[in-house]
Amino acid sequence: MPTRPLPHDPYANAVMAALNAEGLLDAANSWTAYDSDDGEVMMMETVINLDPDRARAAGYDHGVTLLWNHTRGGWEYGPAQYDGHLQYVAELITGAPVAEPSDLVRAARILLDPNGNLAALPITGTTRPPAPTIPPLLQAVLDEGEVEEEMARDLSAYA
Template sequence: MTTRQLPQDPYIEAIGDALTTAGLAPTDYTFTEDSESRGTYCYLSAVITLDPSGTITSDDETARDGAAWPHGLLLLWEWHTGIEADQGEPERGPVWQFAELKEDGSNEYPTDLPVLGYASPDAIVDAARKVIAREILPGDFFNVGQWRGWDGGIIGDAWERHAELDAACEAWGADEEAS
């Protein structure tokens, strides 16, 4: 995590705790940040790295051969200010995505998870399990919001503290727009 408290920190910590309890402990524990690209597009983000195949920390190079997730799985959360939505950037608010890690540390194009932006920790665990089992497959650049292999709709419900989190993110967004 960053050295200063960000609005999403308690939420992402709750997600990490739920994943750990479910036997999917993050390998590179979560980190959160506030980010900016192209000078104006600001957002909050968090990254959770999972090792569903047990190969990231393995010293056995051959363990990756044939593993379903040889280099890991990323769960990505972002909250966007929406200030560049007219230029094709995401609308204001939160979104969860996933991406498979590659050997060089980069990742495949992220795919939206079929969960609410402020999904409950249990919903994230359930969705992660479905991704790991390949019930939800990665999409591609041209099919944003379409989950290949998944027709079960939105998974789970919202986090019980979603209103508090939303207010904190909105306050952060207002501060960013003012500066």
């Protein structure tokens, strides 16, 4: 059975493609979801695990995870636990809620560098200009009141 595309899949796919092109992505353990948060709020979420070998070399014994959801102010990161799940969210690594994929590559390089300068985070970066119209999938989410118009417009740049 084919899976239904999620409203933020084009954006998440662009970020994952940029990370993958640089050899920074653990694709098998990265995913997107659009689910109810305790039955109250629909949450667009993306979880990206970075290359485990490079993460270990940088001091993350069980890996490092990037996390995005549409209610936060940008991408966050945290070390993974022994079972690969996110241990905790350490801090924002981007200042823009829908940061350019190249900004995530820059942030991932800093995180995966054993001598990385974490003080260089968050990457302030920019967002792409929104598309002239909001695509139907994002419009439906907007109409349902699950996302603000600015977020829908920012995500539309990747549709």
